[in-house]
Amino acid sequence: MKKCLLLLIPVLLVLACSRKTVPASRTKANENIPPRTYNASAVAQGRVVYTNRCGRCHGLKPVQKYSAQEWEPILTVMIRKARLQAADSVNVSAYVFSGAKGN
Numbered sequence: 001m002k003k004c005l006l007l008l009i010p011v012l013l014v015l016a017c018s019r020k021t022v023p024a025s026r027t028k029a030n031e032n033i034p035p036r037t038y039n040a041s042a043v044a045q046g047r048v049v050y051t052n053r054c055g056r057c058h059g060l061k062p063v064q065k066y067s068a069q070e071w072e073p074i075l076t077v078m079i080r081k082a083r084l085q086a087a088d089s090v091n092v093s094a095y096v097f098s099g100a101k102g103n
Contacts, residue, residue: 046095063099
């Protein structure tokens with residue numbers, strides 16, 4: 001449980017501290033959902049980790065297949081199972097959330 005919290009804290013810090021921008025076209029349906037922006041370097045590094053580490057054990061899902069809400073519990077479990085370092089977990093999360101459905 002402690003390891004899970006230790007991995008989740010950096011992810012939450014990165015997400016909470018990221019610069020917020022508003023997309024040009026927002027619909028009323030997602031008006032209350034804050035947009036997420038990610039560092040391009042973190043996204044690129046996250047893609048490498050996602051491909052190399054996650055692809056070792058199973059087929060990779062396209063990140064746009066699920067919404068960010070759907071990815072959150074998946075990432076929580078899989079980051080722990082893969083025993084990713086904190087930096088890798090932040091980068092993988094940035095990659096997955098940046099390409100998630102509706103983002």
